[in-house]
Amino acid sequence: MRKETKRNLFVAATYGVALSLGLLLGQNYTAENTHSGASSLLPLGITDKTGKVQRMIDLIAENYVDSVNIDQLQDLAIGELVEQLDPHSEYLRPNQAQKQHEALEGSFEGIGIEYYNLNDTLMTVGLVTGGPAQRAGMRVGDKLIAINGDTIAGIHISEKSIEEKVRGRRGTTIEITINRNGKSLPLPLKVVRDRVDVSSIDAAYILDSATAYIKIRRFGAKTNDDFKNALQNLKKQGAKRLILDLRENGGGYFNAATALASQFFTDKQLIVYTEGAHEPRTDYYSSADGIFGHGGLAVLIDEQSASASEIVAGAIQDLERGVIVGRPSYGKALVQEQFGFGDGSALNLTVARYYTPLGRCIQKSYTNPSIHRPPIDTVEFKTLSGKRVYAGGGIAPDVWVSADSGKVSTLYRNIRRANLIEDYVYGRLTKSLPAYSVENYLKGYFLPDREYRDFLEYVQNSGVSYTSKEADQIKPMVRNDIEALLGRYYFGNEAFFKVRNRSDKVVAEALIALQDH
Numbered sequence: 001m002r003k004e005t006k007r008n009l010f011v012a013a014t015y016g017v018a019l020s021l022g023l024l025l026g027q028n029y030t031a032e033n034t035h036s037g038a039s040s041l042l043p044l045g046i047t048d049k050t051g052k053v054q055r056m057i058d059l060i061a062e063n064y065v066d067s068v069n070i071d072q073l074q075d076l077a078i079g080e081l082v083e084q085l086d087p088h089s090e091y092l093r094p095n096q097a098q099k100q101h102e103a104l105e106g107s108f109e110g111i112g113i114e115y116y117n118l119n120d121t122l123m124t125v126g127l128v129t130g131g132p133a134q135r136a137g138m139r140v141g142d143k144l145i146a147i148n149g150d151t152i153a154g155i156h157i158s159e160k161s162i163e164e165k166v167r168g169r170r171g172t173t174i175e176i177t178i179n180r181n182g183k184s185l186p187l188p189l190k191v192v193r194d195r196v197d198v199s200s201i202d203a204a205y206i207l208d209s210a211t212a213y214i215k216i217r218r219f220g221a222k223t224n225d226d227f228k229n230a231l232q233n234l235k236k237q238g239a240k241r242l243i244l245d246l247r248e249n250g251g252g253y254f255n256a257a258t259a260l261a262s263q264f265f266t267d268k269q270l271i272v273y274t275e276g277a278h279e280p281r282t283d284y285y286s287s288a289d290g291i292f293g294h295g296g297l298a299v300l301i302d303e304q305s306a307s308a309s310e311i312v313a314g315a316i317q318d319l320e321r322g323v324i325v326g327r328p329s330y331g332k333a334l335v336q337e338q339f340g341f342g343d344g345s346a347l348n349l350t351v352a353r354y355y356t357p358l359g360r361c362i363q364k365s366y367t368n369p370s371i372h373r374p375p376i377d378t379v380e381f382k383t384l385s386g387k388r389v390y391a392g393g394g395i396a397p398d399v400w401v402s403a404d405s406g407k408v409s410t411l412y413r414n415i416r417r418a419n420l421i422e423d424y425v426y427g428r429l430t431k432s433l434p435a436y437s438v439e440n441y442l443k444g445y446f447l448p449d450r451e452y453r454d455f456l457e458y459v460q461n462s463g464v465s466y467t468s469k470e471a472d473q474i475k476p477m478v479r480n481d482i483e484a485l486l487g488r489y490y491f492g493n494e495a496f497f498k499v500r501n502r503s504d505k506v507v508a509e510a511l512i513a514l515q516d517h
Contacts, residue, residue: 009254009337053077078347086350087366088334094344104220104252109170112196113138118426121145121153121179122162125426125489128196136191138178140489141430145184146177153179168193197222200252203245203497204230211296211514212239213507215497216260219252219308224259228291231263241296243510244312247326251307254335254354261315262286264322266293269357271315274335276352297322298510301395306330313395314356320383324397325510331364331394358383360391399513401506406477411470415459421478424458425485438491442498445486447479455482476503 057077061070075093082091092100102108112131115122122144127134145153147165168174175188200223202215212234216223231242251257261271265286275281299313299322310329316322333355336348355361358381379391390396406412415421429451434441455478456471480503488496501507 009335075345082347086334088332088336088348089350090336090348092346092348097340097344097346103218106200106220106222107195107197109168109193109195111166111174111191111193115144116422116426118143118423120156123426126493128198131196132191132194133189136189138176138189138191139180141180143179144176145179146188148175149177170194199226201226201230203494204234205494205498206234206237206239207243207501207507208511210238211241211243211511212237213243213245213497213501215245216249218249219256219260221253221256223252223256224263227260227263231292235291241298241514242292243298243300243507243514245300245507246305246309246313247300247302247506248304249306249309250304250330251309251332254308254311257308257311258284261312263290263292264297264316265290265319269315269319272311272354272356274352274354276335276350279352296514298514299324300506300510301326301329301397302506303327303330305395307332307334310362310395311354311356314360314362317389317395317398318357318360318381318383320385320387323399323510323513324395325399325513326397326401326506327403328396329362329394331362331392333361333363358389360389362391362394364393399509401509404477404505406474409470409474411464411466412474412477414464415474415478418462418464420459420462420464421455421481421485423462424455425482425489428454428458429482429486430489434490438487438495441487441491442495442502445483447482451482452479 057070057073060068060073075091078091082089111133112128113124113133114126114128116125117123124133124138124140124142124144127138127140143153145151147162150165152162152165166174170193172193174191174193176191177188178185200217200220202217204212204214207213212231214227214230214234216227231239234242258271266288267286268288269286271284271286273281273283297316299316301309301313301324305313305326306329310332313324313329317324333353334350335352335354337351338346338348340346353361353363360379360381378393381389381391383389387398436445452475456466459466480500484496484499487499
């Protein structure tokens with residue numbers, strides 16, 4: 001890889017950061033600079049046709065009947081060029097490039113809250129531990145009424161407007177008017193913006209007496225260090241087996257994936273290799289000092305496990321280090337380098353394919369008649385013990401777990417699409433603090449039948465119709481969603497996964513598989 005861009009190597013499956021329950025203010029809001037400040041982002045003088053494109057833009061700028069935003073026109077031209085390549089080469093405008101950078105680096109300048117927009121009012125549903133908002137006295141459940149004296153509640157304020165009010169340099173102060181438990185606080189909270197660090201580890205805890213569970217959200221700059229710290233702590237608690245949850249993990253940095261995979265080997269092993277028309281083959285080996293080179297290992301994947309997740313799963317499967325459980329992964333084996341422009345925008349350009357240790361390219365098929373590329377075939381490979389694995393179409397798990405039928409029902413999808421579970425929980429079930437500890441909640445709280453009936457009435461009143469059969473079919477999923485969301489609201493992110501995993505079929509199958517290894 002080119003030296004000046006090697007650090008920006010991505011294997012993100014059109015990487016986007018979207019929290020299911022809200023956004024971290026300051027992390028996911030970034031001002032977009034629509035004026036480039038440069039005459040062109042298109043290269044000049046390479047070919048006559050390249051010059052023609054630039055000449056056309058110049059002619060429009062100088063002669064068109066109406067005024068034209070040339071920067072926007074250039075963005076459209078660049079976007080059209082990139083669309084002719086592959087599904088994962090991507091042009092990022094300045095705000096998009098900064099969002100991606102902040103998400104993968106795991107830090108940003110902001111106030112460190114997670115919110116949900118409930119009835120056109122921002123409600124705090126999570127706080128970064130030790131972050132600026134928490135230090136200033138903000139609590140989960142607080143509703144944001146005004147920022148620096150400007151009302152933001154009940155006026156259909158746009159995300160861009162919130163961004164402009166919340167974003168700011170580290171060390172600057174923002175005043176937030178808060179409604180708490182139905183009453184306005186007498187004075188606004190003064191929050192000093194600061195750098196906020198967010199771990200890429202969603203949860204890490206002992207699942208049973210000897211099995212650790214670690215959920216990784218994305219592969220960022222700090223993922224390997226976060227993982228090692230979490231696992232070392234769990235090993236001190238007696239963990240001898242590990243369930244690594246890479247479901248819904250869309251990728252991230254290439255070197256973060258190779259570093260993590262390296263933790264599962266105590267000798268030098270080929271983890272992955274890359275190769276492209278302009279990139280010679282490069283092999284990536286484990287460092288032979290992995291902190292979990294021995295012990296039962298199960299890796300969980302699904303349709304959203306992509307790129308960096310597939311590098312880890314592919315190495316574990318090819319080298320027979322552990323068992324892969326779940327459903328077939330996304331199927332992305334294209335590697336991007338990021339090339340930045342002076343205005344803050346960037347091009348994530350595919351420069352190579354990656355291959356698992358056995359030589360598998362697990363890229364799923366895509367068509368683009370303007371690009372000559374080798375066909376993607378389903379080719380059979382064999383591991384050292386003779387197990388069959390395949391190229392093309394992602395990583396096929398060793399233990400398949402079908403999707404829950406209720407989760408693919410039309411009613412469940414409509415409920416999730418309309419955010420009715422979140423609206424119901426935050427609007428009706430979070431009025432007072434629970435009178436029990438997190439341990440009692442995890443062991444003993446299950447949504448009462450009467451509460452589920454109330455939820456169904458709420459769904460019907462929201463305009464979503466259903467039959468009694470459909471309501472019975474989705475009941476286990478909805479109950480688990482509500483219980484997990486309540487656990488997260490009251491006790492933090494880890495409680496969410498602890499509750500969800502109580503009835504997770506994939507986790508259950510992983511535990512069974514580990515008993516056999």
